[in-house]
Amino acid sequence: MPSIYTLTLTTLVSLSTAYSLPPNLHSRQALSDLKTGSWLLTWTPSMPNPQTYKGPLRITSNSSSLYISADLYNGTTNPDPADGSPILSRENYWAFVRPTKLSSTSNGGFDLGLEFYKYKGTPNPFNHYTDWESEPWEGGLSASLSASTAPAGFPSDTSYFSGNVTFAGNGSAAGTLSMGWVSDYVRRYTVEIGGVAGLERPLADASGTRTWKSIFADALIDMSLESGVDVPDQPNGIWDTAQAHAAMLQYRRPTNFDRVWRIYLLMVKKDRDVARGAMMDGKRDSNDPVPREAAVIANEWLIGTNADGSPDTQHAWPASVVGKPFVSLHDAWFRTAVHEVGHFFNLGHPAEFQNGLMDDTQTYVDAGEQGLTSKKFPENIDARALAFTGWERHFMAHRPDTHVRPGWIDFGAAAQDETPPVVLDLLA
Template sequence: MPVLPEEFLIDDADPADDMPRFERATSNVNLSAAAASATRFPVAVAQPWRLRSLKHGAYFLQWQPKSSPFTRYNGTMRIERHGTATTASGDLYSHNAFTFTSWPSFRLVPNPDPSPSAGIPIFSRSRYKYYLRVTQILQWLTLSNSFTLQFERYAFDSTTNNWTNDGLHSAVMTFKSAPAGYPSGATYLEGTLMSPANVDLGTIRMGWVSDYLRKATIEIDRVSQSDYPAGNGAGETWSTVFDAVDWDVNVYQSDTNLTEPSGESWSDAEMHSAMLARRDSANLDSEWRYHLLCVRRLDSTSRGIMYDAYGGDSNNIPREGAGISSHWVIPSTSQWGTVQGMQFGDATGPYFRTAVHELGHALGLYHNTADNGFMNTTGTIAASPGTFPANIQWSFNAADAKRLRHMPDPWVRPGMIPFGSAYGSAPISDEDALDLNGPLGLRVEPLLDSVPIGAPVRVKVTLTNHSDSPIEVPDSLSLKSEHVSGRIVDPAATVRSFRSIMKCIEEHQHEVLKPGASISSDMTLLRGRDGALFPAPGLHKIIVDVSWEMNGMAVRVSGEDSVMVTHVEDEAHAVAAKAALTEPDLLLTLAIGGDHLEEGNRALDKAMDSPVLSPHFAVLKAKQVGRRFGKRKGNAAEAMKVLGDAPVISSSEARRIAELAKGADKAALKKSCSKALASTLKTAANGDRMVAALADSVG
């Protein structure tokens, strides 16, 4: 623990308090030398300060909307403390504050919330509403009575299994005494939830209920000839495995004499049918229950399978069950080390490892070959360096452990999102992606070192393969590719995110980037979900992330640079900047254009009226003029005239201008284009033959 400043001294006046208190010591106390030497602690003259932190574990979370007293949202917040850092995430389910009693009274009575004393609450799957991706929270210790909580709120569509980011919400959370019903010494906080537009959304409360982050039950049934996978025989058990990822898991053996329906080998459908017939409970709205079936042999694979997916899921409730084979015979080859030739159930460690592996699939995890952890395959581990099974890693890979702690409830709890969805389809912290910085480099280069306030910022991103091997990467770094996102950090350290508002219909393609090769693209940044990205003067950091999937794994590479935003220069600039910063439709005008975006087009016209901003918006206006819309024909010559002499233009934008001019009357184009513009286009061409040809023809 870091050494505390000398002016803070421990006050032991309240030994029952589980948090130490600190007092600020005075420097003006007049003590004799003898008294000073005999005094253990200086005399304090200030009020005691309490050192506070967030306790690791699950918190009962509640949001009471200001606009709806009849509906509130209950859920859990998961606080993971690791060292001096904290990672947090949460889920919310709708809850009717009142309910009607049954016939004949039909009275409206309060609908009670879950009792905090019962530990981690479980909610009905059909009432799931939001995932909270926490972006700011108290990391370690504070002497304050409050801290700022920020999170992106993702709304879940259970029909499509899609998520919508509702923006960055925040609350100043204040430590308070826990109400009755909470465990003794529970950490409890309240605050006012504010929307991305800084509107009061009501009260948010969170109180600690468990040392664990999640809880579940695993029922294990088996045929009489199959072994029960209790552990690895060397200290690792179900409890130690799941304690390590903060899951409170109750694992028990139920039936031990299942009847084999068609001999010793089971089909996926037979296992699913046995689960439905023999399991002890089936209410997934009151319990997260998974089922493991141990049989002699499997039809579809050798060692194990999470059968409750695709065609094997006869009741359309995914990821409830898995099965393992006890009578598979391990090959008698050297790669299988000390267990070669053994019946699988007799190889205690590998057999237990496979049971955990298949349950991992039921929890929404995929194969992970990054290490020899649980989600790697047994065959791959056996073929890796070291002697099998001593080379097994008895833990989940760090990325998988984080997924178990912080993926949205619908991803990990049974009966919700089906198996097979890409990790990237769910909101998840950036740290969940495999970081490829090093083998790959992402260079972020603003076109200009400084821009006037209200102007868009043009950025070039270049992805380079620095490794000695080819790497599969996205074939486009455009914001329209869905692979690119990022954040802007302003001078006040406020973070605003951006990503494409458009989705290409065609499937995104990858390409193999050879060693030393690069791909580049340009982007124009103006607004994001949180509003204007550059709303104030000062130095802004631009962070760009490129994310994609490679061999079933989420991967990511990041880069950053900075740009200076300068102050307002005159009244016309002030009017234009205000319109550019406050009009949401200007982003749509930038991205897709169109005469129908009246408010966005008015803001664009105001920007064009400002001599300061017009060079920065000229390309956007030129594209609007040069494109056909409805019955209005595009006018390439007029578009060239709109550009003026020295527009701020990226290479990609110059290419689009050249495409607009293709097929237009050359004489009209030349008449509309100054020599200065031709020179600007030639500079922006950057090797593009079409742009260079246009510059030559009009120069």
């Protein structure tokens, strides 16, 4: 199986919001009803198991590829389709769903091969790698779905499918399955921006055209923005990570991560532990058992210096910007805020320069000097620098909830392996 790092941009470059059938697939008319975005998936197993499983199913596509992934949760909670992509309790997570085959049927529906990979938890408290069953539950399932009228509450009466599920191995009954479209977006998050009074908040690029909403919409993420309260400054205006984390816990809105995926962004003048900004709680500890909740941005960090104020001699910062406060380079500063939130999806820095949002700022300084961008820093912070790459958008859409929702597993390599297996192109 190829590494998720080596999936080609040819395959992943476009996660468009409309699905058009390739020329050789005109006979698959039912597939054109599989709208991009989020669906509410419900599986009711055959007796004697009385449990019903629900969760988000995500579809991204373009003219030549189609990807589907889903997560199933047990429990009695019934998500409201009007809310959009379902958010369910972490303790009820049951399995990651990977479809393996998709074909249209004569009744206007389609058949879907399914693999359920059961989640076994995070057995090692020091690295929080997730533990999954290595083989699909019961060897896999087959679902035969046809168009149905959506129950009350769904935003579309026609984008709804239901049918029977059988075990792939012997064809015996495995229950019923339904999926109803709920949103153009595959996932939904909220960023709350608070900080020291009087400091500018990062709301958009200098042109006003690249906003939190538009940048994340390119990745089919529904991003909402909330204004947080003002936070008292440190006496000398210089913070450290522990102080920033304490301020987050005290001043952030009450947050239940089983109901809302909220990320808190704290704006300060300077932080002695980081230069421009950073996630402040990538890993859980004894003081706070919830990881990936918040990041800090230092508006008055002096460009071309290290966090302690000493000159940064590792990168060729242009003399024209050295010594200026970070906020004065508006687009680079705004981009850093969005970049840090990208880490909450468990996206790391690329191993090589990609000219995208998850390259860090000093990499753009180096890229300009090395001729990897047509302009030097800060002019190379353009629209492309404010966009996620195709691979990043794919990761954000199709890795399990465990990996990308805030407040669950730690940041880092634990989310970058191939367990459970990556999703397949169902039109390949």
